[in-house]
Amino acid sequence: MFHVDLLGYLAGLFLLLMASMKNQTHMRMCNIAGNVCFVAYGFLAGVMPVLVLNIIIMGLHVYRMVQARTSSAKA
Incomplete structure (x- = not known):
């Protein structure tokens, strides 16, 4: 179970890094990581709320990144 816990700590580290960033694109990329x-932690540990919530949040971040790139390409 120790290896699974490491995934949780790594995910927390990415979120900590994300909170320190100013660039929105980098923030979203770090949050996606x-x-x-x-998601891997939730799957391996069998924690469905963590798995489902992070799949949804990841989808929102990807959507917003694509949306931002599309709008900047038009400008």
Whole structure:
């Protein structure tokens, strides 16, 4: 179980890094990395709320990044 816990700590580290960033794109990328770790953690540990919530949050971040790139490409 120790290896699974490391995924949770790694995900938390990505979220801590995200909170220290100023650039929104970098923040979202760091948060997505944390979400990927939390999804793996939730799957391996059998914690469905963590798994489902982070899949949803990751989808929102990807959507917002695509939306931002699309709007900046039009400008």
